[in-house]
Amino acid sequence: GENVEQHPSTLSVQEGDSAVIKCTYSDSASNYFPWYKQELGKRPQLIIDIRSNVGEKKDQRIAVTLNKTAKHFSLHITETQPEDSAVYFCAASGMDAGNMLTFGGGTRLMVKP
Amino acid sequence: NAGVTQTPKFQVLKTGQSMTLQCAQDMNHEYMSWYRQDPGMGLRLIHYSVGAGITDQGEVPNGYNVSRSTTEDFPLRLLSAAPSQTSVYFCATHAGTSGSYEQFFGPGTRLTVL
Numbered sequence: 001g002e003n004v005e006q007h008p009s010t011l012s013v014q015e016g017d018s019a020v021i022k023c024t025y026s027d028s029a030s031n032y033f034p035w036y037k038q039e040l041g042k043r044p045q046l047i048i049d050i051r052s053n054v055g056e057k058k059d060q061r062i063a064v065t066l067n068k069t070a071k072h073f074s075l076h077i078t079e080t081q082p083e084d085s086a087v088y089f090c091a092a093s094g095m096d097a098g099n100m101l102t103f104g105g106g107t108r109l110m111v112k113p
Numbered sequence: 114n115a116g117v118t119q120t121p122k123f124q125v126l127k128t129g130q131s132m133t134l135q136c137a138q139d140m141n142h143e144y145m146s147w148y149r150q151d152p153g154m155g156l157r158l159i160h161y162s163v164g165a166g167i168t169d170q171g172e173v174p175n176g177y178n179v180s181r182s183t184t185e186d187f188p189l190r191l192l193s194a195a196p197s198q199t200s201v202y203f204c205a206t207h208a209g210t211s212g213s214y215e216q217f218f219g220p221g222t223r224l225t226v227l
Contacts, residue, residue, distance in 0.1 A: 001172065006155075032214045043203060043218040044156070051214075089155050098163045099207065099214055100146050100171060103155030 002027040004092050006104025013080050014112050021107045023090035024072040030094040033066060033073045034101070038087045047088075048075070080111045114139050117219035119204050125225045126194040134189040134222050136204030144209040145187040146216075149173065149200040156203060162187055163209065194226045 003026040013019050025033075031052040036044035050057045050064045050073065057064050061080075066073040077084055087108050091101040120135045138145065146161035148171075158171030162181040176198060178190040191198060204219040 004155075034215070043220050045218075046215055049215065091155075093214065098144055098146075098161050098169070099209060100144075100158050100161050101148075101156070101205075101216060102172075103148075103157070105155050106153070 002102040004104040010108045012110045019077045021075045025092040030092040032093045036089045085111045119219035136187045138206045142206040147189045148203045
């Protein structure tokens with residue numbers, strides 16, 4: 001089955017700096033790569049996703065890049081703000097297992113004012 | 114639209130007790146799934162369904178049963194609760210290959226097994 005690894009597990013940045021979180025996946029058949037933000041005690045919320053036929057996608061301060069050859073994808077957050085502080089999860093899915101998600105272990109992002 | 118709802122929000126069980134976690138959706142999605150999230154970890158897939166009458170196992174299915182008699186409901190049953198099943202359980206839905214892959218999560222059920 002799919003295996004997703006995520007780094008770093010914790011990340012501390014100053015407000016206004018950029019944050020980068022990286023994930024690798026094992027199954028070359030995976031074709032959908034979402035990123036979720038989870039605040040304490042809340043459900044995961046989708047912040048951005050990318051499909052395997054696209055190399056990069058951007059939504060305001062958030063961008064995701066995908067390298068299918070190397071089987072890794074990254075989340076980039078620019079001009080970080082204190083409200084960006086949360087746990088971020090990457091995930092991957094493919095046609096197998098009903099497009100269900102395999103999650104990375106999460107990154108706790110702390111943005112210091 | 115309520116989206117994805119889960120009941121109960123919190124539950125405490127004793128070892129050996131059984132219970133059912135409820136999940137319902139009004140998004141008319143064919144695909145539904147159950148994940149568990151242990152402290153400091155990502156979500157892991159327990160069981161999933163690609164339509165009414167069809168279920169399959171995920172990564173961590175042992176100790177859990179599911180059924181899917183309607184499009185809207187996908188209950189998760191704990192047969193004999195164990196402390197290792199203490200976790201937060203999330204139900205999720207998505208439209209599947211006929212639509213967006215985006216998964217929508219319910220608010221979660223926090224389960225403690227003593």
